[in-house]
Amino acid sequence: MSLSVTEGCGRVLELANLWSGGRIDGSRGLRLRVVVDFDTCRTNGVCTGILPQVFEVREDGYLYVLDEHPTEELRGFVEQAVTSCPTRSISIVEE
Secondary structure: OEEEEEOOOOOEEEEEEOOOOOOOEOOOOEOEEEEEOOOOOOOOOHHHHHOOOOEEEOOOOOEEEOOOOOOHHHHHHHHHHHHHOOOOOEEEEEO
């Protein structure tokens, strides 16, 4: 998992690359990866309301991606977060 935080002007500060593994989707052989464009993210927290297992806004006011590779079972919620993001800053990548 990679934790990232956006600063006031949209710069991305990579805090840590804690986990580089992912879960493999057996049906397609691809894993799901959540990507946030921190240059456009305004940390409004809509995604955290939909999927707190993956997204978190902390007391410092920054959005954190808690699980860059959520399970396939969470795909529907990730897709909902993607379509609900007011700045369209969240996307899904198949790896």
